Amino acid sequence: MELSQKIMITLCCLVISCFPLYCEGSKILLFPLDVGYNSKLMNMLKLGRMLTKAKHQVTCVISDRMREDALFKLAERETFDSSFKVISYKTPPVDPDVMQLNTENQGFLDAMINKDVPEIVQFFSPTLTEPLDYMLQDKTIAQLATEEFDLIFADEIVFFPRIMAAKRNIPIILYSNFGPLTADTDIVPRYSLAFVNGCFNRFSDMMTFSQRMENVWEYLRMRWVMSDIYSESEVICRKHGYGESCDNIRGIHKTVNLVLMNRNDVIHYPAPYMPHIISLEGFFLDKPKPLNSPYKEIVQKSGKHGIIVVSFGSMFRRLGLKHRNIFAKAFSAMPQTVIWSYEGETPEGLGENTFVNKWIPQTDLLANPAVQLFVTQCGASSLFEALNYGVPVVCIPFIGDQEYNCLKLVERVKSAKNVPLKGITSRQLQSTMEEVINNITYRENAKKAALIYHDQPIDPRKKSLYWIEYVIRHKGAPHLRSAGESQLSFFQYYLLDIASLVGVVVFAAVISIAFVMKAAIKGLLRTTKSKED
Ligand SMILES: *[C@@H]1O[C@H](CO)[C@@H](O)[C@H](O)[C@H]1NC(C)=O
Numbered sequence: 001m002e003l004s005q006k007i008m009i010t011l012c013c014l015v016i017s018c019f020p021l022y023c024e025g026s027k028i029l030l031f032p033l034d035v036g037y038n039s040k041l042m043n044m045l046k047l048g049r050m051l052t053k054a055k056h057q058v059t060c061v062i063s064d065r066m067r068e069d070a071l072f073k074l075a076e077r078e079t080f081d082s083s084f085k086v087i088s089y090k091t092p093p094v095d096p097d098v099m100q101l102n103t104e105n106q107g108f109l110d111a112m113i114n115k116d117v118p119e120i121v122q123f124f125s126p127t128l129t130e131p132l133d134y135m136l137q138d139k140t141i142a143q144l145a146t147e148e149f150d151l152i153f154a155d156e157i158v159f160f161p162r163i164m165a166a167k168r169n170i171p172i173i174l175y176s177n178f179g180p181l182t183a184d185t186d187i188v189p190r191y192s193l194a195f196v197n198g199c200f201n202r203f204s205d206m207m208t209f210s211q212r213m214e215n216v217w218e219y220l221r222m223r224w225v226m227s228d229i230y231s232e233s234e235v236i237c238r239k240h241g242y243g244e245s246c247d248n249i250r251g252i253h254k255t256v257n258l259v260l261m262n263r264n265d266v267i268h269y270p271a272p273y274m275p276h277i278i279s280l281e282g283f284f285l286d287k288p289k290p291l292n293s294p295y296k297e298i299v300q301k302s303g304k305h306g307i308i309v310v311s312f313g314s315m316f317r318r319l320g321l322k323h324r325n326i327f328a329k330a331f332s333a334m335p336q337t338v339i340w341s342y343e344g345e346t347p348e349g350l351g352e353n354t355f356v357n358k359w360i361p362q363t364d365l366l367a368n369p370a371v372q373l374f375v376t377q378c379g380a381s382s383l384f385e386a387l388n389y390g391v392p393v394v395c396i397p398f399i400g401d402q403e404y405n406c407l408k409l410v411e412r413v414k415s416a417k418n419v420p421l422k423g424i425t426s427r428q429l430q431s432t433m434e435e436v437i438n439n440i441t442y443r444e445n446a447k448k449a450a451l452i453y454h455d456q457p458i459d460p461r462k463k464s465l466y467w468i469e470y471v472i473r474h475k476g477a478p479h480l481r482s483a484g485e486s487q488l489s490f491f492q493y494y495l496l497d498i499a500s501l502v503g504v505v506v507f508a509a510v511i512s513i514a515f516v517m518k519a520a521i522k523g524l525l526r527t528t529k530s531k532e533d
Pocket residue numbers: 439440441442
């Protein structure tokens with residue numbers, strides 16, 4: 001064989017062996033919610049990076065404001081631009097005190113604490129509808145809507161991708177960071193409010209009469225709030241000339257291919273789901289790395305008492321005067337070393353044992369055997385981290401899904417105690433931390449849950465990738481969704497038509513029997529009377 005032939009053959013082999021990789025490169029459009037840098041955005045970007053790693057071309061749409069966000073830059077700068085083709089849309093400049101959720105303002109914080117979830121969603125509704133207007137005005141986005149994509153992968157509450165999916169007939173997958181509790185209650189339907197949470201609330205799957213009533217009431221309010229948001233978005237959409245595609249904002253539950261939800265059986269109560277609704281089982285958990293300086297030294301120095309990791313999520317790193325002082329005082333009274341993800345003015349009474357920094361290696365610290373306790377707001381990510389590493393928890397829920405998550409650990413896993421933020425005192429927080437650390441039951445329950453959690457048939461990351469690629473391979477997955485269900489009217493769905501028919505028949509039967517009996521009795525009376533005569 002000549003050399004040139006050999007080279008040709010080698011080249012051919014190379015091309016063939018590389019080919020499948022290039023063929024798998026589908027074009028995916030990623031739409032995270034970019035209102036604040038929090039776990040919703042972080043987890044969506046993690047899913048996006050996983051797709052990039054699997055050789056897909058991922059285009060990520062994000063506001064220019066978020067790209068300039070300090071925390072976003074700090075946490076994502078290493079991989080964001082290299083992982084995605086980034087398209088940012090213009091947003092008008094804003095007064096940072098108005099738009100930025102100023103959690104350092106005690107008044108704002110107190111107002112948030114007193115709101116329930118439908119009220120919170122209503123409060124934040126401009127952050128859902130306004131970006132739609134900005135996106136539809138943006139030329140880059142208009143250009144994007146003319147490009148070909150194999151898949152749209154969007155946060156459950158971002159509306160533009162729904163319009164684009166309808167307009168271009170592109171399969172769409174939604175991501176729900178709050179597990180089964182999507183804001184739109186039709187996206188993950190709550191079959192039977194008798195034992196399924198309709199909204200984020202404090203109830204288990206065994207509800208008393210009054211709890212069930214509250215469950216139904218919150219569910220209905222959530223639907224009304226979402227319906228208003230949809231109406232507003234439809235007006236914006238039609239204003240920009242997207243016509244019929246605007247119907248898919250509200251009708252997304254009839255066209256979505258998959259809903260990937262951040263959920264796991266160990267934490268969440270069992271509930272019925274359709275086959276297109278997939279639990280992601282904590283896909284986002286990072287592999288822990290060895291600790292770097294100065295954390296390595298801090299942990300070493302903590303000695304036999306160990307450490308307490310404190311984090312209230314990226315949203316509540318800054319705290320109002322009252323709360324930061326209460327927390328600092330409680331932490332200072334503990335024998336453990338406390339590592340607190342905190343930013344802002346130094347709290348009064350911050351203990352010698354308390355180390356604060358705005359960004360701590362939370363995962364690596366929680367994986368460390370020195371950790372005695374995790375004090376957290378119990379956001380979606382903290383919930384899974386606590387489960388994964390089997391650490392006991394003291395939760396101090398702030399808003400939204402946090403109290404709901406917290407009660408899963410308190411009542412279902414039994415590895416945590418809850419300290420409500422309303423009326424919290426240093427003394428109360430301190431004694432709760434002491435109890436959870438000193439009573440071995442909490443740690444044992446956490447370890448037990450971690451073992452069950454780790455016993456999974458497929459790695460959560462592989463599971464997520466499999467399902468996303470499944471939709472790409474088959475160009476959608478409408479066969480997983482019940483078309484019959486989505487066509488039913490309210491009366492048909494609750495079988496009220498059949499119940500009415502049964503009611504009418506039974507009523508008619510009763511009336512006829514009564515009529516016949518009356519006639520019979522009358523006849524009988526008449527014959528006896530005539531005999532007597
Ligand atoms: C430890 O906590 C469990 C659960 O709250 C409780 O039942 C048990 O009595 C506690 N044990 C001690 C020694 O306090």
